[in-house]
Amino acid sequence: MSILLDETTRVMVQGLGRDGAFHALQMSDYGTNVVAGVHPGRGGDTESGIPVFNDCRTAVEKTGADCSVIFVPARFATDAVLEAIDSGVGLVVAVTEGIPVMDMSAIRTRLEATGCSLVGPNCPGLISPGKAKVGIMPGSIFAPGKVGLVSRSGTLTYQVVKHLTDAGLGQSTAVGMGGDPITGLGLVDYLELFEADEETEAVVLVGEIGGSAEERAAEYVSEKMSKPVVGFIVGRTAPPGKRMGHAGAIISGGSGTAESKVAALRDNGVPVADTTDGIVDLLREQLGGNL
Amino acid sequence: MKLMEFQAKSLFSRYGIPVPGGTMVESVEGALEAAEKIGLPVVVKAQVMTGGRGKAGGVKLASTEDEVRSHASAILGMDIRGYEVKRLLVDPAVKIARELYVGITMDRGRGCPVLMVSGEGGVDIEEVARKTPERISIVPVDPVMGLQMYQARRAAFEVFAEKKKAMSAAKVMLQLWSCFAGCDCSLAEINPLAELADGRIEALDAKIVLDDNALFRHPDLAEMRIPQPDELKELRAREKGLSYVGLDGNIGCMVNGAGLAMATMDLVKHLGGKPANFLDIGGSSNPQKVIDAMELLLSDPGVEVIFINVFGGITRCDDVASGLVEAVQKTRLDLPLVVRLTGTNEEEGRSLLAEAGIEATTSMRRGAELALQRASEGGSA
Numbered sequence: 001m002s003i004l005l006d007e008t009t010r011v012m013v014q015g016l017g018r019d020g021a022f023h024a025l026q027m028s029d030y031g032t033n034v035v036a037g038v039h040p041g042r043g044g045d046t047e048s049g050i051p052v053f054n055d056c057r058t059a060v061e062k063t064g065a066d067c068s069v070i071f072v073p074a075r076f077a078t079d080a081v082l083e084a085i086d087s088g089v090g091l092v093v094a095v096t097e098g099i100p101v102m103d104m105s106a107i108r109t110r111l112e113a114t115g116c117s118l119v120g121p122n123c124p125g126l127i128s129p130g131k132a133k134v135g136i137m138p139g140s141i142f143a144p145g146k147v148g149l150v151s152r153s154g155t156l157t158y159q160v161v162k163h164l165t166d167a168g169l170g171q172s173t174a175v176g177m178g179g180d181p182i183t184g185l186g187l188v189d190y191l192e193l194f195e196a197d198e199e200t201e202a203v204v205l206v207g208e209i210g211g212s213a214e215e216r217a218a219e220y221v222s223e224k225m226s227k228p229v230v231g232f233i234v235g236r237t238a239p240p241g242k243r244m245g246h247a248g249a250i251i252s253g254g255s256g257t258a259e260s261k262v263a264a265l266r267d268n269g270v271p272v273a274d275t276t277d278g279i280v281d282l283l284r285e286q287l288g289g290n291l
Numbered sequence: 292m293k294l295m296e297f298q299a300k301s302l303f304s305r306y307g308i309p310v311p312g313g314t315m316v317e318s319v320e321g322a323l324e325a326a327e328k329i330g331l332p333v334v335v336k337a338q339v340m341t342g343g344r345g346k347a348g349g350v351k352l353a354s355t356e357d358e359v360r361s362h363a364s365a366i367l368g369m370d371i372r373g374y375e376v377k378r379l380l381v382d383p384a385v386k387i388a389r390e391l392y393v394g395i396t397m398d399r400g401r402g403c404p405v406l407m408v409s410g411e412g413g414v415d416i417e418e419v420a421r422k423t424p425e426r427i428s429i430v431p432v433d434p435v436m437g438l439q440m441y442q443a444r445r446a447a448f449e450v451f452a453e454k455k456k457a458m459s460a461a462k463v464m465l466q467l468w469s470c471f472a473g474c475d476c477s478l479a480e481i482n483p484l485a486e487l488a489d490g491r492i493e494a495l496d497a498k499i500v501l502d503d504n505a506l507f508r509h510p511d512l513a514e515m516r517i518p519q520p521d522e523l524k525e526l527r528a529r530e531k532g533l534s535y536v537g538l539d540g541n542i543g544c545m546v547n548g549a550g551l552a553m554a555t556m557d558l559v560k561h562l563g564g565k566p567a568n569f570l571d572i573g574g575s576s577n578p579q580k581v582i583d584a585m586e587l588l589l590s591d592p593g594v595e596v597i598f599i600n601v602f603g604g605i606t607r608c609d610d611v612a613s614g615l616v617e618a619v620q621k622t623r624l625d626l627p628l629v630v631r632l633t634g635t636n637e638e639e640g641r642s643l644l645a646e647a648g649i650e651a652t653t654s655m656r657r658g659a660e661l662a663l664q665r666a667s668e669g670g671s672a
Contacts, residue, residue, distance in 0.1 A: 023605075075507050100505035101397050102475055105434035108402045124604075136574075138604035138635055153550020154574070155602045158634065159655065162602075179549060181399045181477075208550060211399040234553035237538070237560045238569070245534040245549025245571040247504060248399070253417045258557075275558055277656055 001199035002128035002173040003148065003190070004091055004117065005067070009132055012036035012065035012089070014056065014080050016047050019095075020071030023136055024050060027069075030139040032132040035063040056087035067091040069125065069134045074098030077121065081107055085116045092184070093134050094121035101247070104182040111184055118184020122247065124154035124176035135176070145170015147283065148194035150187060151206035152179050152246070156234065159276050160206055167280045172200040179246025181210070187217040195225050202228045202287055204279055205270070207261055209235030210248045214261040222268035228286035231265040231272040232279055233258045292501045295338045297380045298515050299479075299497035306470040308463055308481070309493045313382030322363035323356065325381040331355065335362045338378035339371050340519055342415070347371045352384055374519065385493065390483035391450055392416050393464055395438075395471040397478075397502075398431070404471065406430040406438055406464060408446040412483035438468035451486075459492050460484070474512060475505030524587070531583045533572055540565025542662050543594035543626075545584050547572050547601050547611075555600045558655065564663040567594045574606055578614025585618040589626070596627045598662035600655060603634030612640035616647040627665035631658030 011032055013024040016039040025048045028034040036059040037047045043054035053059040056068065068089045072080040077096040084092045085107075099121045111118055119126055125135010130144035141158055143165045151157040157176050164171065175190055177183055187205065194200045203225075207214040214233065221229045236258040238244050240251040251257050262272045271286065273279040294302070297315040304310050314325040315338065326333045337349030344350050349371050351362040359381075369376045390412030398405040409427040411419045419426055428446045432438045443464040444457070451457035463484060471479040478500040485495045506513040518526055521537070528535035534549065538556075542564050546552035549571045556566035568591065572584045588594055601611050612632065619628065630651040632640050637653065644651045652658050 074504065098504045100475055100508075101477060101502050102404075102434060102472065102505065105397065105403045109433065109435055136605050141604075141634070151550065153548060155546075155548025155604060156550030156554050158602045158604050159551055159554065162633070181397065182402050206550070208553060213400075216400070234550055234557055237556040237566055238553060239536065239538065242536045242569075244536060244553055244569050249549060249553070274561055275656065276554060 001197050002131060003193040003197050003200070004119070004175070005126055005128045005132050005134055005173065007031065007033070007131040009033060009067050009091070009134070010035045010063065010065045011067045011069060011132075011134055012038055012056065012059045012063065013050070014038045014068055014070045014084060015072035016042065016052065017071065021047055023071065024048060026139075027133055030133045032134060036065050056083045060087045060089060065089060067093070067134060069093040069095065071095055078103040078107065081118065081121070082110060085110050085114055089116065091117050091119070093119045093123070093125050094184070095123060095125060095135055096120075097122040099180065101181055104180065108182065108184070119175060120178040120183060122180045123178035124157060126173060126175040128173045129171050137174070137176070141165055142174060143170035146172055146199060146201040148172050148197065148200040148203040149174040149206070150190040150194070150203070151176050152208050152248070153206065153234070156206060160204060160232065160279055163277055163280050164204070169280065169283060172197060179208070179248050181248040187213045188220045191217055191220055191225060191229070195227055200227065202230070202283055204283065205229055205231045207231065207233045208246070208249050209238050209244065209258050209261070210246075210250045210256045212256065215264040218264040218268040218270055221270050229270050230279055230282045230286060231262075231270045232276065233261045233265070233272060292503055292506065292516055293340050294499040294501065294515060295340060295378070295517060296336065296497050297338055297378070299499040300494065302470060302474060302499060303494055303497050306466045306473065308466045308470070309491065310497070311382040311385065311493060311495065313380050316379050316381060317377060319360055319363045319367065322359055322379055322381050326353065326356065326359045329381060329383045332384040333359065334382045334384050335359065335366060336380040336382060337366050337369060337371060337376040338380055339374040339376055341372045341374050344371055349376060373521070385485065385495070386488035387485045387495075388488050389486040391460070391486070392419070392482045393467060393484045394478065394480035394482065395432070395467055395476070401431055403434050404432040406432055406442065406446060406468070408450060408464070410450045412485070416482060432468065437472060438465060440465065456486065456490070456492070463492060463494070474499070475502045475509060476500060477502045524590070528587055532580060533570060533584055533587065535587060536569040537591065538566055538568055539593060540567045541593055541595040541666055543567045543588035543591065543597045545570050545572060545588060545597065545599045547574060547606050551600065551602060555598070555655070555659070558659045559598070559662065562659055562663055564659070564666060567591055578610065578617055581611060581614030582618040582621055585622050585624070589622055589624070594626065596629065596662050596666045597624070598629045598658060600631045600658060601634070603632070603637060603640070605635070607635050608632050608637045608640030609643060612643040615649070616643060619647065619649065629658055629662040629665060631655055
């Protein structure tokens with residue numbers, strides 16, 4: 001098992017510029033089934049042995065791709081996401097940063113209408129260690145195992161994963177859900193998927209300031225989840241009203257603070273680590289040596 | 292990107308929302324001229340990017356030429372919550388019968404815009420939301436279809452019993468939606484939307500925040516930016532592809548990735564230190580970015596130690612290391628430097644640093660501890 005992604009997933013890569021071409025190869029080297037590239041005007045070419053098409057629909061028809069990963073620049077990314085959804089794939093991963101929030105809101109209505117799942121935008125993608133990765137995460141730091149991880153960030157995910165892997169705690173799937181105010185799948189969606197996944201035995205939730213997704217996730221954990229969840233929240237030192245890199249990482253009108261998120265998690269029985277290395281200890285306590 | 296009141300009002304009037312028709316001025320003479328043109332009495336309003344202007348004495352009614360002069364000269368140069376007043380808006384004074392609140396914002400939880408309407412205008416709407424949430428109507432808006440007439444009408448009848456007034460309020464709500472959608476706002480707010488003594492409705496204040504991600508399709512709006520002193524460094528950093536927010540500590544942090552950058556600041560604080568800034572150099576391995584970032588940190592006189600925390604993923608540690616060696620030489624760095632470098636090609640990266648006499652650790656905690664230690668030792672390396 002694992003969530004959203006495994007060795008059978010057939011991936012197409014939209015946007016074969018410098019980053020897209022590089023990561024297409026990296027994903028393929030990791031063992032991901034990369035079956036197609038999409039780059040308008042390059043139909044008929046190949047990229048590192050992968051056939052390239054002018055459009056998503058043709059790529060899906062010819063290769064049976066069921067997942068698309070998007071490396072298209074921000075000003076063309078909304079169109080790329082809509083094209084991917086329209087092509088019938090079940091999973092879209094948008095790595096691109098800088099999609100206007102109004103466009104994301106509109107994209108959400110398309111996702112609801114079609115049942116397609118979107119990871120991101122503004123995210124490092126996801127990986128089911130030992131099976132496949134879609135996005136830009138460095139495969140070498142991950143190890144197969146039973147911990148599910150969901151995070152709003154990229155490199156912070158790597159930092160947390162390194163602690164887990166070093167401690168012998170492998171991962172079922174690790175997802176960077178993206179740092180924008182509106183994303184496709186949300187924290188609660190990922191928790192639902194991990195709760196339903198047989199392979200996942202515990203979940204690490206890495207949140208950050210801004211919005212109230214962590215607060216809602218905390219309620220979900222206490223009401224609906226049987227599996228232990230451990231939290232970590234960044235932005236405790238962030239000044240109000242300032243955007244901390246991610247478009248969504250901002251404390252506005254006194255809400256969205258790290259304190260409120262930490263308190264919501266703890267009040268709902270989710271232990272929260274003060275530092276990244278503290279996550280491993282909390283996981284071990286929760287599982288009582290079961291991993 | 293935030294707009295000032297006079298800019299927001301000019302956008303409002305583009306979309307047909309009734310505004311008082313004032314003039315923005317930058318001097319006492321300008322205020323006098325504007326008042327003469329508009330006709331007394333007028334309201335003299337400080338133009339700053341912060342709330343609480345009224346309480347700070349930044350909004351005054353002037354009924355005579357002398358009052359215009361004295362208020363304008365008192366308000367210009369005034370400090371309101373750390374913002375110096377350099378501009379005034381001179382608006383015609385109006386007789387207010389009632390104050391309402393109308394705003395549209397992007398609701399992160401719902402994933403769509405929401406229209407908010409309240410009979411409690413002219414006060415802090417966040418406080419109304421906390422204390423008496425039942426006094427605000429919240430209407431989710433379909434981002435593709437837009438705000439519908441029936442939605443606006445229903446919200447308007449909540450605050451006006453009389454049909455004519457309700458219909459003109461509904462019209463303003465629809466115009467505000469057009470502005471919100473047309474300009475890619477993340478917030479468009481009228482507080483207060485006033486019912487005047489003569490029955491007309493007017494937007495007496497205006498607040499607009501634009502979505503930075505959408506500025507590429509609004510070059511005219513992007514040009515309206517009035518950089519604030521505390522933003523200048525942030526904007527300069529952004530031009531170089533860096534994301535920076537200044538704080539008042541002494542440990543300058545340089546990190547790849549926003550989440551890890553926040554975690555680094557939090558760890559420094561957790562260990563008892565004070566981070567001087569948030570600085571995300573992003574995912575690129577471009578050595579020039581490391582040099583720019585180093586220069587940015589060194590331009591903060593409060594920085595006593597530099598702590599670099601890089602987790603190489605796609606970013607290669609050897610690329611970061613060579614940029615760092617170059618940055619140290621170019622900037623003639625004379626502050627203590629602590630480097631944490633791990634991930635892709637970390638051995639190559641560390642040996643490059645070692646050749647240049649720079650010590651590096653692989654542990655984030657160890658790095659932060661060392662940075663604190665160097666800070667407490669003080670002085671130069």
